[in-house]
Amino acid sequence: MIEYLPSSFIFRLAPPDFDPEVKIIRAIKDNKEWVKPDFSSSYHRLQQFSLEDEWDTTPPYRHVAYNLLFEQVVISSESGLIRTHDGRMVADTFDHAQSSLDLFQYTDPHHVAIPKPQEKITGCWLSLLSSNQDNYYHCLVMNIGKLFQINPYEAIMIDGVLIPHHLTDVEYRAVKVALKLVFGDRAIEIKKIQWGQSIEVEKIFFPWNAVAVFFGYTHSGVISFFRQLSLVLDPLEVPLPTKFYIDRRAASNRVLQNEDELIEILEQHEFAIIQLEYLTFDEQLHLFANADHIIGAHGAGLANMVFCKPGTQIIELMPHTLVRWCYRQIAMVADLPYQCIITQSNSENEGIPPAWASHQISIPHILDVLKR
Known part of the structure; x- marks a missing residue:
């Protein structure tokens, strides 16, 4: 009792x-100077789902x-x-x-x-x-x-x-x-x-x-701190990919129904396919710190963006019923070019919350992004 x-x-x-x-x-x-990055191509994909960009009215602000x-x-x-x-x-x-x-x-x-x-x-x-x-x-x-x-x-x-x-x-x-x-x-x-x-x-x-x-804002000091963590780690003695996709096929929620098709296309564009659940913390830190291009669905694995060097390009896959901009805001503060591909959520058909429902990506949309 x-x-x-x-x-x-x-x-x-x-x-x-x-x-x-x-x-x-x-x-x-937070004295870091930043401006809202170009979001034009992603904004077009929002409009295709009749979604508005909430940053147009309430952008994140320093605190x-x-x-x-x-x-x-x-x-x-x-x-x-x-x-x-x-x-x-x-x-x-x-x-x-x-x-x-x-x-x-x-x-x-x-x-x-x-x-x-x-x-x-x-x-x-x-x-x-x-x-x-x-x-x-x-x-x-x-x-x-x-x-x-x-x-x-x-x-x-x-x-x-x-x-x-x-x-x-x-x-x-x-x-x-x-x-x-x-x-x-x-x-x-x-x-x-x-x-x-x-x-x-x-x-x-x-x-x-x-x-x-x-308010959806991460202090820029958080980014600066995580970028220093590699100073207390030994370097990995294996080559690391600079372009990779975060594979979620083992995930229990937000299953990407056509992920096999997406991965086949990404491999043709020389993206490595990475399952983060099989990596140690040290391996994840070094992987993201070494990256130039990262593609991943909205999920906890993208938190490792805080280790990325300025200029690393981020492409996030976001179900249309689960639009949350935490990683977009981190990308802005961390000087990481960011794009978002809105995917078709199945939350209504499946009768479950968007955070758990499966979704599907438009292959023409990812091909369009890869051409840029």
């Missing part, structure tokens, strides 16, 4: 006037990331749900969290209860806990990416790091490599937190807003 703390009011972090319990260590502005400090808190589960000293919950830590996994309970839309802590730890701990970390994009870009916010002076403040218990081998390796870049040869303590596990913590170092979830 799980024992719960008293129900707590939920509040959302709201800069620049943060809650009094939130201490601002540093604000990190500020913050390093925050919470004192005398309870932090709960792999999602890193934070309950402040005054007994209130930080709503931002619930984004993508699931009550069935994190074991919290809503008593009403504005109040929630989390399990009682069974342990107390002292010192200052960096929270790399995050919900939905089983999705590689969320884990890599939205969670590990916020490590760019920690400078050498702030790294000295940190005694240990809290990470989710259930990371894949690739995700855990990404965490270790990223921490090496931040902390160097210093032996930093790592503590794994399981689903529903709550602990009292003296201080939580909380990097926030590296990716603005509701």
Whole structure:
């Protein structure tokens, strides 16, 4: 039987006037200059599906990331749900969290209860806990990416790091490599937190807003950080393709029905066919860092774009009922030429959400793009 703390009011972090319990260590502005890249050919394909480009009315805009400090808190589960000293919950830590996994309970839309802590730890701990970390994009870009916010002076403040218990081998390796870049040869303590596990913590170092979830913007510092990760890796001693397609034939969702036909055409245009699920983190990083041309369907594998050098050309395949521009925005900030081919989703015929439904690509559309 799980024992719960008293129900707590939920509040959302709201800069620049943060809650009094939130201490601002540093604000990190994004000073990178960028302009909306040419999207004309992709825009034409949107129109063929009677879709509008939302960037025409609400383009992404630069924002500020913050390093925050919470004192005398309870932090709960792999999602890193934070309950402040005054007994209130930080709503931002619930984004993508699931009550069935994190074991919290809503008593009403504005109040929630989390399990009682069974342990107390002292010192200052960096929270790399995050919900939905089983999705590689969320884990890599939205969670590990916020490590760019920690400078050498702030790294000295940190005694240990809290990470989710259930990371894949690739995700855990990404965490270790990223921490090496931040902390160097210093032996930093790592503590794994399981689903529903709550602990009292003296201080939580909380990097926030590296990716603005509701505005679709990734801070350019995230890109700069990931491009440095190769500095702590040994080079691969095998040749790497510079043109490749991300093969999703083993995927359980968003099956591309005519992928075999697409792959046959891409091979004729000298694209290597890569199944990322069989590669280590180090291999994926080097593969994308070496690339000149990448084609891939909307999915977590494209998160590796953050390792690409400026000028790498990206072509994303996007189901017409699942138009999400997270990778387009990363491409813009990272100086990666970007095109999108809209595919025909079967979500209505299959009666399932667009994120899971199969889709089909127009072969003339991909041939048109390959000619450019």
